[in-house]
Amino acid sequence: MTRKNVYSCQLNTGKQGTRKIELLAPAGNLEKAKTAIRYGADAVYIGGNRFSLRSRASNFSMEDIQELCQFAKEFGAKVHVTVNMLPHPDDFEGLKEYLLELDEAGIDAIIAASPAVLSLARSLDVGYELHVSTQHSTTNSKSIEFWKDQKMDRVVLARECTLEQVSAIAKKQILPIEAFIHGGMCISYSGRCVLSNHMTLRDANRGGCAQSCRWKYRVFDDPKSETPISPEHRLFSMSSRDLQAVDFVEEMINSGVSSLKIEGRMKSAYYIATVVSAYRRLIDEIYEKGFASDEFRKEIKMEIAKAENRPTGPGFFKGIPDRKVQLYRDHDETVTQEYVAEIIERIDDEKVLLRVRNKFTPFSHAEVFGPNIKPASIFIEEVYDEQGNPMEACSHPMQMVMARYDGPAPAFGMIRKRLGDDTTTGRNSDSKESD
Amino acid sequence: MFRVSANSKQELENLINAKSDGIILALPEFSIRQISFLDPEDLENTVQKIHEHSLLAAVNAMKMLEEDEIEEAEEFLKLCQSAGVDEIYIADEGWIQLARKMDLIDRLIFQPETLMVNSYDAKFYLDQGLKSVSMAHELTLDEILSCASVAGPIEILIQGYYSWMSSRRPLLSNYFEEIKSMNESDQSDPEDLKNKLYENESSDNQLYWIQEQKRAGKLPVIEDSSGTTVYSDEPICSYDEISLLKEHRINRFRIDTLFEDDEYGVRQLALYRNILNQKPIEESHKKGSDHLYSMKTVTRKDQMV
Numbered sequence: 001m002t003r004k005n006v007y008s009c010q011l012n013t014g015k016q017g018t019r020k021i022e023l024l025a026p027a028g029n030l031e032k033a034k035t036a037i038r039y040g041a042d043a044v045y046i047g048g049n050r051f052s053l054r055s056r057a058s059n060f061s062m063e064d065i066q067e068l069c070q071f072a073k074e075f076g077a078k079v080h081v082t083v084n085m086l087p088h089p090d091d092f093e094g095l096k097e098y099l100l101e102l103d104e105a106g107i108d109a110i111i112a113a114s115p116a117v118l119s120l121a122r123s124l125d126v127g128y129e130l131h132v133s134t135q136h137s138t139t140n141s142k143s144i145e146f147w148k149d150q151k152m153d154r155v156v157l158a159r160e161c162t163l164e165q166v167s168a169i170a171k172k173q174i175l176p177i178e179a180f181i182h183g184g185m186c187i188s189y190s191g192r193c194v195l196s197n198h199m200t201l202r203d204a205n206r207g208g209c210a211q212s213c214r215w216k217y218r219v220f221d222d223p224k225s226e227t228p229i230s231p232e233h234r235l236f237s238m239s240s241r242d243l244q245a246v247d248f249v250e251e252m253i254n255s256g257v258s259s260l261k262i263e264g265r266m267k268s269a270y271y272i273a274t275v276v277s278a279y280r281r282l283i284d285e286i287y288e289k290g291f292a293s294d295e296f297r298k299e300i301k302m303e304i305a306k307a308e309n310r311p312t313g314p315g316f317f318k319g320i321p322d323r324k325v326q327l328y329r330d331h332d333e334t335v336t337q338e339y340v341a342e343i344i345e346r347i348d349d350e351k352v353l354l355r356v357r358n359k360f361t362p363f364s365h366a367e368v369f370g371p372n373i374k375p376a377s378i379f380i381e382e383v384y385d386e387q388g389n390p391m392e393a394c395s396h397p398m399q400m401v402m403a404r405y406d407g408p409a410p411a412f413g414m415i416r417k418r419l420g421d422d423t424t425t426g427r428n429s430d431s432k433e434s435d
Numbered sequence: 436m437f438r439v440s441a442n443s444k445q446e447l448e449n450l451i452n453a454k455s456d457g458i459i460l461a462l463p464e465f466s467i468r469q470i471s472f473l474d475p476e477d478l479e480n481t482v483q484k485i486h487e488h489s490l491l492a493a494v495n496a497m498k499m500l501e502e503d504e505i506e507e508a509e510e511f512l513k514l515c516q517s518a519g520v521d522e523i524y525i526a527d528e529g530w531i532q533l534a535r536k537m538d539l540i541d542r543l544i545f546q547p548e549t550l551m552v553n554s555y556d557a558k559f560y561l562d563q564g565l566k567s568v569s570m571a572h573e574l575t576l577d578e579i580l581s582c583a584s585v586a587g588p589i590e591i592l593i594q595g596y597y598s599w600m601s602s603r604r605p606l607l608s609n610y611f612e613e614i615k616s617m618n619e620s621d622q623s624d625p626e627d628l629k630n631k632l633y634e635n636e637s638s639d640n641q642l643y644w645i646q647e648q649k650r651a652g653k654l655p656v657i658e659d660s661s662g663t664t665v666y667s668d669e670p671i672c673s674y675d676e677i678s679l680l681k682e683h684r685i686n687r688f689r690i691d692t693l694f695e696d697d698e699y700g701v702r703q704l705a706l707y708r709n710i711l712n713q714k715p716i717e718e719s720h721k722k723g724s725d726h727l728y729s730m731k732t733v734t735r736k737d738q739m740v
Contacts, residue, residue, distance in 0.1 A: 160603040
């Protein structure tokens, strides 16, 4: 197959240019990938059953990948497949066939770390693009020139770049640049950590990372000493806040970054829907108005916070992270909202068919959000089972129920509630905004 | 055949006298994982001295190159070129691109600590014209041997501590700041503990040891201006493997002297030479472990035996 240029214009040339920046979302399975696309992702990245990191993610069979490619085409979206493990000598078996099968499936790009994998794909004259993984920790434009000389199509920058460095690199327009804007961050340069290998025998660079960096360590100023200098109630840990780059997207668009990437192939469909739709709104606002106001960015941040389960920070975008960008305590996870139901369809003017995801009760406050709509507060009134019997609580995940509420019911929409609001609040409770 | 890092002027002298085939020097700014550095103004004379003994001079340039350091990196390479440096250890592709334009590519050794885990990837860099590629330490002995037959001139760290994790963040400083901030509201900690915590805060290089709550080994940690590196709890030691490695046509062996005294490199060099010459070695000089050569990792939790 002759190698095609799957992106009509590879380089983002800023707001004044012709190509809008790509919003690239993660997906651990077919459902999540479709959700990401419906909620506004221009492209999704997924892992196949082999040669991919994140072995704990569900990952895709070749049939799933084919189905996703068909689905993505209907939305004008792209599919990138991670082939990003660093293979040991015995891991190459079947790689050539796999790369060809991906081509047949119709994917748009692979993301790989091993030059051998990238070179093999290039030699096979596949139709998809070759993207150099962040596992290479690319932090400078000379490295991008190197990859361009190797006929690569895109480079994923290291998360260690400051915003200034990202802009300077992107402005050189050597190759399309992909930059992370959201999600978990390795404490190390990607690919340069083998703590997991040595402490658990699970290979970090082949998908087995046990996140040993996040464990607790005592600190000593003398290797022979048995008395640590670290207090027992606040031990040393190498854990970072997740990245959240709402304030930096405008600069990245203006400087010519081609793709904004969200991390999290292990995350839920709800998380993906929330984060993708929020960044979608942000990007569209910037293209439409030329900027995003402080107020608008604040709204987007509040929306994203409804999906977070770890505290977020600016990563390296504002410079070398200080102590506030790291996590030391045991319970830094914060969950404020819970995904309670999936909207199936509107039955009539009053009732909506829902699929239960987590427990909720009738006569309670909630929020609806969905593809192409702004989140809206609702008050769920009566809920009935499929036989029409009124329910006191919806506590069986995947049960179909009919709910009465006044508000939007978009196809593939989701209903979430604020944690702590799971008790019946009463028919006469005041309506309140979710935050 | 042997490359040994020099961590002090005394060690440099010792290695020259011991005729280490190559001596790895550290310079400020772009050399990492070092405790002490050579003054750049002394580089030319030092290289000359090494050459006078028919030995090779290598320089550690393994810092990840940042966008705003490119010009400085070019100057660094020019300095190495004019001083006649024979080999330059690097860890990112930006250096390759710079060296290519300066006709220095055949002096580069790619040493990213991790990443190089198969012969094809090693060959990719060798095909760019690099002199050698240092294989990652997470390979088993069998895997290393299989790579050697395909890749070409690969290098193996045979002795010394090696990096388990490399971060751009000042992890120790951030932690100490956290403790300091916590203590500002909690005055219950003894004063001497606080003093211990802060006494090295302002120095450029900090060396501490960390120990995971449920594990025995203490891991050395160095923080400097380029970030933080966590090292292995013990040095790799290859007394029982070097002959086999040599038989498989591996001809580059590196000894890292970090955390050791000025005589360490010379002692180890003599030991390995004796082994290759089939002479007896003194058990008391042995230091480290070779368990890495048989350490097989898995890719998923459910594969654990």
